[in-house]
Amino acid sequence: MSILFSQTIDTSFITKFEYGAMLYENPRGIGCVKCHGRGDKPVVIARYKQKDKKSKKVIEKSIIAPAINNVSFSLFIDKMTADKTESKVMPTYFLTDEELKSLYYYIKNLNKK
Ligand code: HEC
Secondary structure: OOOHHHHOOOHHHHHHHHHHHHHOOOOOOOOOOHHOOOOOOOEEEEEEEEOOOEEEEEEEEEEOOOOOOOHHHHHHHHHHHHHOOOOOOOOOOOOOOOHHHHHHHHHHHOOOO
């Protein structure tokens, strides 16, 4: 459904913001929303315990999806085109330049809505 939708959609009917919002939820892969929530504040996506090898103490750890509404375009593009060797948590996406621009436009304008 998401694949069909984003490839055949006529974006002139909807605003750039709406198109970006749609991609945010359905970027042909796991929706950004699943980890980043609204995107305007850090979200704890997992907590786990790990034993410290030296001290033998169990420490609480967490994986946090950072707020993304203030990232620079270059960091955004870096992240969106990174592969699994660079982030162990962020999924790999295959978005077109046009899609990336709309998605970026959306996250940058989150505050204003
Ligand atoms: C499975 C969870 C998950 C999903 C889904 C996800 N992210 Fe992330 N994202 C993370 C985590 C965790 C980090 C921080 C670690 C890192 O940079 O790899 C991150 C980092 C980022 C960063 C860098 C923020 C910074 O300040 O360094 C951006 C930008 C970003 N994500 C955007 C997105 C967008 C846009 C989508 C959807 C296309 C998305 N993410 C989907 C988990 C996720």
